[in-house]
Amino acid sequence: MKRNERAVTDRSEIVNILKACPVCRIALPDEPAPYLVPMNFGHTLDGDTLTLYFHCAQEGRKIDLLKKCPSVGFEMDRLIKVIGKHDIACTYSCAYESVIGTGAVSFLTDHNEKRDALLSILEQLTGRNIFAFNDAMIDKTTVFRVVSKDFTVKRSHGKA
Secondary structure: OOOHHHEOOOHHHHHHHHHHOOOEEEEEOOOOOOEEEEEOOEEEEEOOEEEEEEEEOOOOHHHHHHHHOOEEEEEEEEEEEEEOOOOOHHHOEEEEEEEEEEEEEEEEOOHHHHHHHHHHHHHHHHOOOOOOOOHHHHHHOEEEEEEEEEEEEEEEOOOO
């Protein structure tokens, strides 16, 4: 990270930033350019390992690319506010928090693991963690995780 003063290393702050991010974008290798897709996500942070959970349809471009190359980049962010002086363009900046990294994809096949991952995604979306699940729907849903030890979390307070 170029701007070390922006690094966030405190585990509880990292968890709070993850919880505040509404969407995670994953970048998949493709030709002629990477394929970038915004996704709902869930997460766990265990020591220095961040695990992100995603769900999607059983077929399509994303699945084809993930099976072809299970390495992805990811990014999530939260714009806190725009700061600047009314009529002076170069004074504008943003206060933000972000998480950026790379990781390895694996598909979940165990019913209970899929259920737990889906619960994590729902908790991220709703703030709730109690839901009724339809077992047949869980079995039909593709769920994958991205495990990363290569990620950075940063915060900028912006400048006026």
